[in-house]
Amino acid sequence: MRRVVITGLGVVAPGGVGVKNYWELLTSGRTATRTISFFDASPFRSRVAAECDFDPTAAGLSPQEIRRLDRAAQFAVASTREALTDSGLDLSTLDPGRIGTSLGSAVGCTTSLEREYVVVSDGGKKWNVDHQYAVPELYRHFVPSSMAAEVGFAAGAEGPAVVVSTGCTSGLDSLGHAVELIREGTTDVMIAGATEAPISPITSACFDAIHATTPRNDDPEHACRPFDKTRSGLVLGEGAAILVLEELEAARKRGAHIYAEIAGFASRCNAYHMTGLKEDGREMSQAIDAVLAESGIGPDGIDYINAHGSGTKMNDRHETGAFKRSLGEHAYSTPISSIKSMIGHSLGAIGSLEIAACALAMEHGILPPTANLHEPDPELDLDYIPLVAREQQTDTVLSVGSGFGGFQSAMLLARPERKLS
Structure with missing residues (x-):
């Protein structure tokens, strides 16, 4: 059986955009949870979240990409570029048909879809929405596979491309799918991981309805308390992580830095x-x-x-x-x-x-x-x-x-x- 290793990492996370900043946050024990700033959360039971301080221009996205891509897709593309740089792969020496993409996401392009629905429905007043007010990119936002395509574009990957959507296990399952493609010999390299930008009124309303998110709004920095007897629910977050996965012997042959084997x-x-x-x-x-x-x-x-x-x-x-x-x-x-x-x-x-x-x-x-x-x-x-x-x-x-x-x-x-x- 072909063995699969991790040779590149790219991250956009709350409190830490980029792998270095992400790791510094995690090892410091600091929290990136705060009162929601993306919209007026005052009507909601839970008003805290972990938001990314993400500047798409600083992340290297072009004006065209910023307009075209949903926030979750922007995270994925920025993370892909960092992961590829970290891996040291020379893509020009690889067969693009042997490079695949596997991307996880539970709720797809939620941010853009909600924004555009508000516009075309005139703030929810119109049952029969007016499509003329929608942005040309609305179809991309509606179809989650567009995000995997964008990652493929960023990597020049012409092999299998898939979105895995299994709720909160999507980020593990997308990597598992990528591993299987390399093991079976379909691909040699996989650009794999997951992305999500769910912090929006519709998501907050859904989690409020089932009382899954914490009502601890007076202390957002300490709102998420796993394993603590005072815990009161989860805190929504956003972000992305993309990993470069390779067959072990090929990675060793090119002298790649190997983080771990899956x-x-x-x-x-x-x-x-x-x-x-x-x-x-x-x-x-x-x-x-x-x-x-x-x-x-x-x-x-x-x-x-x-x-x-x-x-x-x-x-x-x-x-x-x-x-x-x-x-x-x-x-x-x-x-x-x-x-x-x-x-x-x-x-x-x-x-x-x-x-x-x-x-x-x-x-x-x-x-x-x-x-x-x-x-x-x-x-x-x-x-x-x-x-x-x-x-x-x-x-x-x-x-x-x-x-x-x-x-x-x-x-x-x-x-x-x-x-x-």
Whole structure:
């Protein structure tokens, strides 16, 4: 089986545009959550979010690209360019038909679609909207595949191009799909990851309706509190992470810098409830077990877990149950943290942002903390890293995700030189 490694990273995140700034934010334990500034959020139950301070011009986008692309697509293109530069790939020496694109997104071009609906409906007054007021780019915004096409354009990739939309696991699942294409020999290089820009009135209204987001509006910097007994819900975020994935031997041959190998990936669906999770964590555990089997790494071989850690009681209990089921006693000595405490929950993009963080944790020997974890929930008795980053060398990192619809995904990163069973 062809082995797949990460050779390039590109990131747009709240509090940290670019990989360097992103990593500095995560290791400092600072939060990027704040009162929503993109629109008047006063009518909503939850009025906090993790917004990106993103300047498309400073990110190198042309005036034409800025007008054409939705905010989520802008994130993806900027991240793609950074990842390609980081990888050191000479695209002119590659067959473009052997370069593919796999992009995750849960809600597509929400920002532009809502903006244009407000215009064509005259602020919602007209049931029969007037299409003449719509921008020419509206079709691009309506079809999520346009974002994968833009990433393909930026990379000169003429191989398979796909958008994976599986809710909040999209960012993991898009990478998993990319890995399979390289493993089966369809492609040699994949530009893969996820992007999301969901902070808009319609998204806020949807999450308000199910009471999933926190009402802690008086203290936005400390609003997201995974694993803390005072937690009250998730905080919406936005951002993108794009990774360059290559076949291991080809990467070694060209002398590429290798962050990590993607040694395993699996996904499950609980077929139970759109938003509900069982406390025993059985479905997530099944995904973890499949990843361990695929990688040849036993439960005792996991050095760190990047948790889904959304900041809801249901998720925290589900994950804790899953880790205990899959890792047994080793779960109690395995450090765990959630970066959503700092950058919020960017829906479909978060899985790729977390994998980028996992690769950087392996690179630098530092584990990001869980911000705002001052009062650990006594029901959660594992080693959730509080407040301050922890220095620790890691050879294997497990990252997990849960998505609306019952999706449960897991991915394992490992050093390529590990001993294979």
